[in-house]
Amino acid sequence: MLSQQLVNGLVLGSTYALFALGFTLIFGVLRVINLTYGFYFSIGAFVALTAARSFGANIWVALPLGAIAAGLVAVVADWILLTRLRRAKAGELSSLMVTLGAVLALYSLMAVFIGTDIQRFPFGFVDNSAIEFSGIRISLVQMLIIGTTLVLVALLFVLLQRTKLGLMIRALAENEDAARLMGINVGLTVAAVSFLSGMLGGAAGVLIGLNFNAIQPFMGEHMMLRGFAVIIIGGLGDIRGALIAGVLLGVLEVLTAGYISSNAKEAVAFTILVLTLWFRPVGLFGRAQAKRA
Amino acid sequence: MSALLEVTGLHLGYGRTTAVKGIDLSVPVGGVVCLIGANGAGKTTTMRGLAGLLKPTAGSIRFEGADITGTAAHRIARLGIRQVPEGRQVFAEMTVDENLHLGGLQAPDSAEFAKRRDLVLERFPRLRERLSQQAGLLSGGEQQMLAMGRALMGAPRLLLLDEPSMGLAPLFVEEIFRIIGDLKREGTTILLVEQNAQAALEIADYAYVLESGVITLHGPGPEIADNPRVAAAYLGGH
């Protein structure tokens, strides 16, 4: 049973990490507590769902479609909501507030048009079978989630640390004017980051919606709290951190529910968070601001 | 010499306050032009305007004959106008090496990039020792060198220097002026804002004096240096 529980934890943890990737990117890199992120998660799932329903798209079509749609939404949302504030150098808190208002409007709009019933991908959208070895069961979708998470982590890590775009993104996050002086097209780069994180959010929405068969406009909102815990434990903006923190949380939650008490499961995430910050005030991989007196 | 940069009637401001009130200046190809003025005169404002970080409210800026008034800052940078900004503005969380990389983003190929980097590290050996340190943790002077090195990574046609010697040890000040001299000899055009007016005027071909947002005096470097009013106000003379 322990091995099955560990697999359960790994799967759950991967969903947390998957959700957190785009979140930590937008939050850690653009320095904005962007609450609309949860909406990208929802919209990705819904676009994929619609594709599956209206023209029978399979997962390999629906997944990129959902991701791209969410990416585009993210670009537009960022452009409408944040360019103005960025230009006015208005600071973290007003961005938080503007996205708070926006996300309220967006979810509600979606609910008006789609309703709040939960929905699922059509039966047979993916092979729902599970493989079993030595008493451990894991479904193909779950393996897909774990696989996608690992691949995305690797890709993002390389992108941010080893490519020109990554360098530009990080530069811009830090000092916009100086980035301009380097010839960086700030508007375009910001759009690229938004698109990327929107895509990640959308893809996460599709896969997680698929795994739990619970697609609903507010599904993104329910993930936010865990998402916060994961990106903070991992360290803001750190891709490895998101992966490790996500998996850590997933496994510990499952073990707590399985061996201690399911009543305590809810408290795990934030207990870990508090403990982490106790020892490392900037999360596992976060770096203190390089600010000198 | 023809003018690389030609500014006419430039107005710049912040919100309702106008800090630069219609200045004309011209920087010849390969020349070093110096801008001096008291604290708050509008030197930095001018530099920011030239780099495209502030949109002019009136007047025009021409670079190589083309009108670049109101052009976005990143385009201006790509044209080869590079600035060493006041207060250095290094990317504090990134390493020294990454900062240099950012300066050289527009290098046409990696060979050229490597060449520029070697050149910069040769000029500033101190930076080579600190390549993997976060720039924000460098000492003030080290940061100034980094800012300069970063700008040079862009192989600038026009280099805008806003108080490059500020906070530097005397040896380094000498060094900076020597580098400015080298750059001049290599044909880089430079617009220099300096408080170390004595040294600046020595090296400058031409100089402008800015007072409260207007140019009150201009002429060849030595001539300005000899002007008694300038000596009293900016050179510490009596």
Added chain:
Amino acid sequence: MLTASKLTKQFTGLLAVNEVDVAVEAGSVHGIIGPNGAGKTTLFNLISGLLPPTSGSLTLDGRDITAAAPYERTRLGVARTFQNIRMFSDMTVIENVMTGMHTRLEYSGVAALFRLPAFRRGERAAKERATELLEFVNLAGKARSRSGDLSYGDQRRLEIARALAGDPRLLLLDEPAAGMNPTETRDLATLLRQVGQRDITLLLVEHNMGFVMDLCDRITVLNFGRKIAEGTPRQVRDDPSVIEAYLGTKVAERLAKAHGA
């Protein structure tokens, strides 16, 4: 007045300040010079309490302050300015100065709440004093401007006024003349001399050698975190190791010419 003994600060992989001993005489103007990255600002951060030392100790008037928090040191009379200007940008100029008086305003929270006479007296005096200080640094005309909007040099002078506002006994100035032209620098020197006459001990980091030589009674030279020389301006100026590490022959000669051999 201030004694640092074997003061050391280690950053990851770097000894920024390495077993430095400094003794600052009460009433003197003491200069710290050294190449960029020598550890001068770090030393200031250790003295003002923004960084804890790795080892070594600090005493102020014989009292051990090695572990004291910044605000406690301020209370004991230590004030400073910053190399990279750090204003309370949204506040007005005069408010910045009045913030500097925090420890000198004695009224209680209750007095503030009920606008008791103690509060009013305190605030009135504070404002008068702040205005005086602004006049002193030549910023009286900008008392009500937003301080973040001041130009670089103006912000530097405002920092000095803010530091003076706490009536310090020891004032640490980190490159006060940076960004000022020679004339402004000369005015600043005059101003600091006046400050020095008010029983304030000055500890000064500066790269403008004319300024340092003019003002200082005693100079400590750091290089790579270590003290390499100490003495009167003249001794330091003529010290070959200082010339090699820091001044360069040209500057040394010029200084010798300007101030006599």
Added chain:
Amino acid sequence: MAEWLDDFLFTYENLVHALGVHGLLALSMYCVMAVGQLSLGQAAFMGIGAYTGALLTLNLGLPFWLVLPLSALAPALVALVIGGPTLRLSGVYLAISTIALGEVLRVLYINAEWLTGGALGLSGIPRKADLWLIYLLLLIGVVAFWAVGRSKIGRAMEAMREDEAVAGVMGVNLPRYKLGALIVSSMIAGLAGCLSSHSNSFIGPNEYGFEMAVTILSFALLGGIGTPVAPVIGAIILTALPEVLRPLQDFRLVFNGLIIVIAVLFLPRGVIPFRLRRAP
């Protein structure tokens, strides 16, 4: 006429209560934000006040004038305990870690059924929070913050908000100010919680979680933190908005959100962007 007035008051009584209580919550948020801290723990403090008050009234039958201060004291004790460790954190790290308080308490309320009624919450709480009392407390709060804000304490707080390290160098006792602000703010939130439980007759464990925390934060963000009235105005707007927009039916939350967006875009420093002048 009198009947009309009576009906009018009845119709809006709850709203008017909520405006006052939310005003107090906004003040409690102001209090922490004024020293540059970003807390999402105010909802948790409110919850502690609400539960403490309700339990004291229901189980011990204490008089309200005694219940009220005790409800402020309980969260203050919690603030004192968590204050030490959280003071080392800053920015979003602090904010998110204070969510932890709310979440952990939520699990506690749900599981301590014998005391808190679990998910069923506590019902039948007598309505004792008179309107005049709520508004009197709010008024006292605003005036007190205003008065203190214009003194050296206010300057120290604003200095901390702008640059904590430098504020320390100016002689501001940082830990004391931070802890003080946290405690005072927790007390105000506790009062608000007690007042709300004694005007709602029912409280449940899910009311003081993340959502409420963000709501309280948004009072201050929408209103601004330049003056103590600004967040209160923010609270009034955000509380009244859903009621004002009631006729829009399905679309009301959509418009509610859009109005917030537009307000912030054009007034990024809050609806009341002014700051207190701190020189006489």
Added chain:
Amino acid sequence: QETVTVGAIEILSGPSAAYGTAIKGGLELALDEINAAGGVLGGKKIALIIEDSAGNKDQAVNAARKLVGRDKVPVVIGPTLSNEMFAVGPVTNERKVVTVGTSTTAKGITEIGPFIFRTSLPESDVVPVTLKTAKDKFGVKKIAMMYANDDAFSKSGFDSMKAAAEQLGFEIATIETFGSKDSDFSAQLTKIKGLNVDAITISALVEPISGVVLQARQLGIPASVRFIGGNGANSPKLGEIAGGAADGLLVGSPWFIAKKGETNEKFVADYKKRNGKDPDQFAAQAYDTMYIVAKAIDTAGAADSDKIREALYKTDFNGVMGPFSFTQGRDPASNEGVVVLAMKNGRFEILE
């Protein structure tokens, strides 16, 4: 022509809007029929004002106050959630305005005051029937119990279940909880899998139940282990989401979509025509409630709260849910109408 105004408070926006929307559909369908048939009090039409609570207790109270203070309604239908009722009830009761819950199944609702009624059978009336059927028909002895521990509806449903299970002498192998917004239940289910139980009882809203059921099968809990659901499981959504995984699930219900009888068949058809989807029990309960309220107004002879209250006590109505009357405690009088349904191929069928 005069109208009689009736108020309702339901969740029409926000995450739980699905419930309020179903109720709204049922109420409006009944309302149209009543008005088309000539209304009440000799030809007066009923006007229904439905206020949104967004699932927020504060907004529910504001809505109630508006309905009572401004619109002066004599009757309020709703609100949707038990939590909301605990806040709204004391307010309307104080003003002596009749309040009829259609979906509030938690314990203690009608104890709020003499003006608070409900037409939904409390779980304590339904669940024992279901459990007993499971015991008698399928020989269930050892059970695991699951419930969402963070909302009043699920919790009080579980309390009823536990009481019934103890009374029927079940062996309770474990009690596992989850959050009502959770989507992962693998830890709890893996634990249960190792306990070899005969059945799993579950009290929650339909969203988590669907997830639990699906994941149970995925983790290899065999179909022979039946789920026994509370009121929340009684929704066509369950079949839509969980499909075959839910087969065998038992739930007791005061109403059933395929219930024989002309009234019900007409209701289902009309509802589907009007709202584009099948009704669920919330819609059905709302539909009957509208009729019950209308009849009470008629019987009272005036749109007067006190009189309507008297009239409600005398209710004797036969609607889609079956014969209906109130107890002195203002709860539904009998659970005779309760049928036990079993899921088969994603649809509920009456267990024969």
